Amino acid sequence: MSPRTRAVLAAAAALFVERGYAATSMRDIGERVGLLGGSLYHHVRSKEALFLRIHDTAIRAAEARIRAAVAAHTDPWDRLEAAAVTMLDIQLDPQSITLPLMNDLRAVPPALAERLIATRDGFERLFKDLVAALPLRDDLNPALYRLLLLTLLNHVGDWYRQGKSTPAEIGxxxxxxxxxxAE
Known part of the structure; x- marks a missing residue:
């Protein structure tokens, strides 16, 4: 990847985080890196393709970090806690682009949303496997348990304030x- 393409990706990621998908134009991205429209399209096909690439890269990086954290543990509860803490570390990092990109799903065109959901489904399989390994009570629905946990983890940023508790403490x-x- 050329340095200019990396600059385009970085500028687009920053703009998507700052403004959201709908309020970011290709012109905005080009202006941020000093490229005119035609030159910009030499580096990227479309705004949709650019958003998909940035989103998928962020999700894969988050999944790799979580898998690495989980690998250090054998107990199913410790593994799930490591995943939750790492997910919060990623999402509550002010420099992270993962959560803002994930929250923009309703603003993208339906065809793009389908592709983003496919990537997220892959990410959620990690948590599905972690929950499946837990010794949950028989009367608990593992799918609902996982969805409630992920919903909670995904919304900690709505109320979190630095300095009170760390992501590790919250997780x-x-x-x-x-x-x-559950037990």
Whole structure:
């Protein structure tokens, strides 16, 4: 990848985070890197393709970090806690683009949304496998358990304020509560 293409990707990612998908134009991206429209299209096909590439790269990077954190543990509860804490570390990092990109799903065209959902489904399989390994009570629905956990983890950023609790403390407490109700 050329340095100019990397600059285009970085500028587009920053603009998508700052403004969202709908409010970011190819002209905005070109202006940010000093390229006119025709030159910009030499590096990328379309805004949709650019968003998909950035989104998928961010999701794959997050999944790799979570898998690495989980690999250090053998106990199913410790593995899930490591995944939750790592996910919060990623999402609550002010420099992270993962959560803003994931939250823009309703703003993208339907065909692009389908492709983004496919990537997210792959990411969620990681949590599906982690939850499947837990010794949950028989009366608990593992799919609902996973969805509730992911929903909670995905919305910690709505109320989180730096300096009060760390992502590790919050993740550990969330898992303590989820474990308490599950055994």
């Amino acid at each position: 550990a407490e969330i898992l303590r509560l989820f474990r308490h109700e």
